[in-house]
Structures are given as structure tokens and as C-alpha cells.
Amino acid sequence: MEPTPHHRFATLVEPHLPELRAFVDRRAPALADDVLSEVGVVAWRRIDELPPGKERAWLFGVTRNVLMAEHRKVAARDSGRADVELADLASPADLALTPAVHGPLAQALARLSARDRELLLLTAWEGLSTAEAAAVLDIRGTAARMGLVRARRRLAAALDELDPGWTGQPATVARPSRSHAANPSTPVDPTEEVSRCAAAER
Amino acid sequence: MRRRRTLIDDYLKAHDPLAPQSAVAARAARRPATPRRSLLLAAAAASLLLMVAAALMPGRATRGGESFLSPEAAVAAAAAGLDRDGILHWSFSASSTTDGPLIDEWVDLRTRASFTTYPPQRRSAPGFGPTKTWYNGQRTFRSLFPTWTFRAPDGRRIVTRTVRRRGERILITSTPISQLVDLLASARRGEANLLPAPNEGGVPVVRVEKTTTHEQGTTTETTWMTREAAPRQLRTVNRFQPAAGGRQVTEVIINVVRWDVLPRTPENVAKVQPPDFDPAKFKVNTQFQGPYKR
Numbered sequence: 001m002e003p004t005p006h007h008r009f010a011t012l013v014e015p016h017l018p019e020l021r022a023f024v025d026r027r028a029p030a031l032a033d034d035v036l037s038e039v040g041v042v043a044w045r046r047i048d049e050l051p052p053g054k055e056r057a058w059l060f061g062v063t064r065n066v067l068m069a070e071h072r073k074v075a076a077r078d079s080g081r082a083d084v085e086l087a088d089l090a091s092p093a094d095l096a097l098t099p100a101v102h103g104p105l106a107q108a109l110a111r112l113s114a115r116d117r118e119l120l121l122l123t124a125w126e127g128l129s130t131a132e133a134a135a136v137l138d139i140r141g142t143a144a145r146m147g148l149v150r151a152r153r154r155l156a157a158a159l160d161e162l163d164p165g166w167t168g169q170p171a172t173v174a175r176p177s178r179s180h181a182a183n184p185s186t187p188v189d190p191t192e193e194v195s196r197c198a199a200a201e202r
Numbered sequence: 203m204r205r206r207r208t209l210i211d212d213y214l215k216a217h218d219p220l221a222p223q224s225a226v227a228a229r230a231a232r233r234p235a236t237p238r239r240s241l242l243l244a245a246a247a248a249s250l251l252l253m254v255a256a257a258l259m260p261g262r263a264t265r266g267g268e269s270f271l272s273p274e275a276a277v278a279a280a281a282a283g284l285d286r287d288g289i290l291h292w293s294f295s296a297s298s299t300t301d302g303p304l305i306d307e308w309v310d311l312r313t314r315a316s317f318t319t320y321p322p323q324r325r326s327a328p329g330f331g332p333t334k335t336w337y338n339g340q341r342t343f344r345s346l347f348p349t350w351t352f353r354a355p356d357g358r359r360i361v362t363r364t365v366r367r368r369g370e371r372i373l374i375t376s377t378p379i380s381q382l383v384d385l386l387a388s389a390r391r392g393e394a395n396l397l398p399a400p401n402e403g404g405v406p407v408v409r410v411e412k413t414t415t416h417e418q419g420t421t422t423e424t425t426w427m428t429r430e431a432a433p434r435q436l437r438t439v440n441r442f443q444p445a446a447g448g449r450q451v452t453e454v455i456i457n458v459v460r461w462d463v464l465p466r467t468p469e470n471v472a473k474v475q476p477p478d479f480d481p482a483k484f485k486v487n488t489q490f491q492g493p494y495k496r
Contacts, residue, residue, distance in 0.1 A: 105214075125214065
């Protein structure tokens with residue numbers, strides 16, 4: 001017997017609500033109630049269309065889009081304009097910078113591109129796999145893996161400069177990758193590192 | 203040596219705004235726990251839930267104009283409508299046409315059966331035909347019935363939203379419907395205050411003054427709108443000039459009034475209620491015209 005929409009909602013959507021709320025709380029806590037209620041609406045309306053096995057990434061994608069839409073509405077109200085173009089707005093990754101992250105990390109994250117920053121935070125904070133983060137951002141898995149490698153490398157470089165003790169080790173201790181450590185004069189090949197990361201994830 | 207990937211991820215996790223030591227996490231911890239079945243489509247079984255009764259506010263607006271009751275007024279009307287038989291009618295002005303209410307929905311709290319009635323002149327049109335026409339397709343059910351947000355006596359924020367699915371109307375609320383009904387009943391008895399939760403989105407806080415110039419001169423109407431509705435009104439105002447009785451709309455002035463959470467005093471209630479709204483005079487439509495089917 002085919003499960004009812006109510007049952008599908010309870011089994012496929014509700015278990016993810018806490019982490020979806022955390023996702024919004026990290027970026028725009030004041031909007032959390034509204035965003036979550038809207039995500040519930042979208043999920044309920046499209047309960048029959050949830051991609052099997054990929055519900056989590058789908059829900060995060062919806063939440064991300066709703067968050068941007070809510071943010072746009074708030075910006076429209078605050079600005080007194082009838083509407084605000086999407087391009088005027090920060091992405092959720094930018095939102096993440098404003099209220100909650102301070103100090104060297106905020107500065108270091110600001111040096112990344114919005115997409116790389118979002119990739120990094122989706123995997124580190126939300127615990128999404130690379131494939132899930134790619135689905136959320138609607139990019140290819142390879143691009144997501146490349147972006148993550150790039151983001152980590154750049155963030156590490158920025159933190160080396162901004163927060164020398166960020167590893168908890170003496171600042172003089174280098175933290176290159178293995179191949180880089182073997183021959184520091186050789187630049188790190190992102191594709192090589194992607195392959196290693198992919199193998200590690202497997 | 204730990205790999206850079208691990209180091210970076212550990213560093214980010216240590217600076218997670220929701221990490222236990224962070225201020226954001228502390229705020230989240232203070233927030234009352236949301237019931238697991240929040241958002242929740244108590245609704246879901248289509249036979250459930252609520253109703254939204256739209257009512258006409260005589261003499262209050264014109265075709266093309268639009269008015270919404272404030273949350274206070276909506277609560278007052280809903281509370282007033284919780285009659286002896288346990289039938290709740292939730293009411294607010296969803297449209298301001300002079301030819302009848304758009305929708306009447308009822309829910310029988312005893313049986314959870316819900317009924318929807320539509321005025322005859324609207325029934326033949328799919329969805330909200332005439333309304334859609336006026337607004338050139340821009341208006342949707344959601345914008346007519348936007349999110350309503352209340353602050354429960356215990357400080358919890360209640361977000362309600364009505365949606366349609368396959369022709370059925372359901373209410374999605376951030377609190378179980380039974381609690382919402384209890385709160386409404388408490389408000390009716392004067393035991394609880396349901397206050398709008400301002401500055402957090404979702405409550406009508408916009409007062410619109412519409413100045414219309416026509417052959418006889420200039421008139422100014424003041425009406426209440428949701429914050430969501432006001433920009434749309436601005437955008438669409440020129441589109442329904444032909445429907446405005448031939449009048450030429452020349453100017454729209456939006457005055458935004460930002461609300462604070464006010465104690466439930468008569469004076470404050472009067473502030474958020476349209477001046478001509480009297481819950482005691484709210485008409486109950488007893489003419490049942492059958493459930494709406496798309």
C-alpha cells in the first residue's frame with residue numbers, strides 16, 4: 001500500500017527539521033520560524049516529488065532558497081522598495097558571516113568566493129557530504145570537490161596569516177599536504193588532492 | 203600530521219555558531235522547544251482543519267483596494283466565533299470587494315470536519331478567478347492569506363499559514379492545532395493575550411493610505427495591510443485602474459507603522475484594529491453551500 005502523504009512527511013521530512021533549523025539559525029536566526037514554516041509548506045506540497053534517497057539534500061536546497069527569498073522580503077521591507085533584486089542580496093554563505101562569526105575566521109571566510117564558502121560551511125557545519133552539498137548548490141560533484149579543496153587551501157592560507165595559532169600548534173609548524181611536504185617547491189595540484197579526498201570519502 | 207582537511211573542518215566546527223559555547227547556541231537553547239510535530243500539518247489529513255472565513259468590511263474599501271484585519275482583530279473575531287457548538291470560524295478580511303466574501307471556511311472542532319463555502323458569483327471561476335483577474339495573475343492564495351504570527355502568553359511564537367493542496371485548504375501552524383485552539387479559546391475568555399509578534403515578520407504592520415484622484419476630487423482611504431501585501435499593492439495598483447470604477451489612481455502613499463508588542467489594553471487593541479471593525483457585529487454566514495472542489 002502506498003504511504004499516505006502524511007506518513008511520507010513524517011518519515012522523510014520531519015526527521016530533518018532540526019538540522020534545517022540549525023542551518024537557518026546559523027545564518028539568520030530571526031527568520032528561522034518563517035523559513036521553516038515555508039519549507040514545511042513546500043515539502044508538503046511536493047511531498048510526492050521528493051527525490052528518493054536524496055531528500056536531505058533536496059530539503060537543504062529548498063531551505064537555502066527559502067532563506068534567500070525571506071531575506072529578500074525583509075530587505076524589501078527595510079529598504080522601503082517594492083521589490084529587491086536577487087542580485088542585491090547576499091547568499092546564505094554571506095549571511096553566515098554577519099551575525100555569528102567573528103574575528104579571524106570571519107575575515108578568512110570573507111576571502112573565499114561565496115560558492116566556496118558555502119560549500120565549506122555546508123560540509124563542515126551541516127555535515128553534508130560533498131555530493132549533497134553539490135546538490136544543494138546545484139553544481140556538479142566534481143566542481144564541488146574542486147571547490148572544497150580550493151576553499152580549504154585558501155582558508156588555511158588566510159588563517160595562517162590572520163590567526164597563526166589556529167591549528168593549536170606552534171605557528172612555525174607547517175601544515176602542507178603530504179605531497180607538498182615531500183617537495184615544498186612543488187605547487188599543490190588541486191586535481192590530485194581532489195582524487196585523494198574522493199578516495200578518502202569512499 | 204593531521205591533514206589540512208581535518209584541521210580546517212575541526213576549526214570550523216569549533217567556531218560553529220551553534221557550538222555549545224556560542225551565544226547563538228545559548229539563545230537557541232533558551233528558545234522553547236518546538237513540538238516535534240510542529241509545522242505540522244496537523245492539517246494533513248484533508249479532513250482536518252481550520253478555516254478561514256473571509257468577511258466583507260462594509261464601506262471600508264473599494265474594488266481593487268484591499269484590507270486585512272490586524273492579528274488582534276483576527277483573533278478577536280476567531281475567538282468570538284468559537285460558538286457553543288464548538289464550531290470555530292476564523293475570520294479576517296481577505297478581500298474588500300463589495301459583492302460578498304471570497305471564502306468562508308468552517309471547521310467543526312468536534313468532528314474536525316471542515317467546510318468551505320464560496321459565494322455563487324465566485325464558484326464558477328477556478329481558484330480565485332476574479333481576484334486573479336484584478337491582480338493580473340499576480341495574486342495567489344498565499345498572498346491573500348499570508349502568514350499570521352502571534353506571540354503566545356508563554357512567549358512562544360506561533361506561525362500559521364494556510365495553503366492549498368489539491369483543492370483542499372489546510373493550515374500549517376508552528377504549534378499543534380489543539381494548542382492553537384486552546385489559545386484562541388483562552389483569548390476569548392480574556393485569559394490569554396495573543397499578541398502580534400512584530401519586527402519578526404509575518405504580522406500586518408503596514409498602514410496604507412491610498413489617495414485617489416477622480417472627477418469629484420481627491421479621496422484618501424486608510425487601510426491595513428500585511429507587510430507582504432503592501433509591496434504587491436504598490437506594484438499592481440496601476441493594473442486595476444479599469445476595475446477601480448473608472449477612477450484614475452494617481453498616487454499611492456505607503457505609511458509603514460512598525461509595531462511593538464503591546465499589552466492587550468482597549469487602547470492598544472483599537473490601534474491595531476480597523477476603526478470600523480466591531481467583532482460583536484461580525485456576521486456569521488450560516489448559508490452552507492457545499493465543500494469546494496476544484
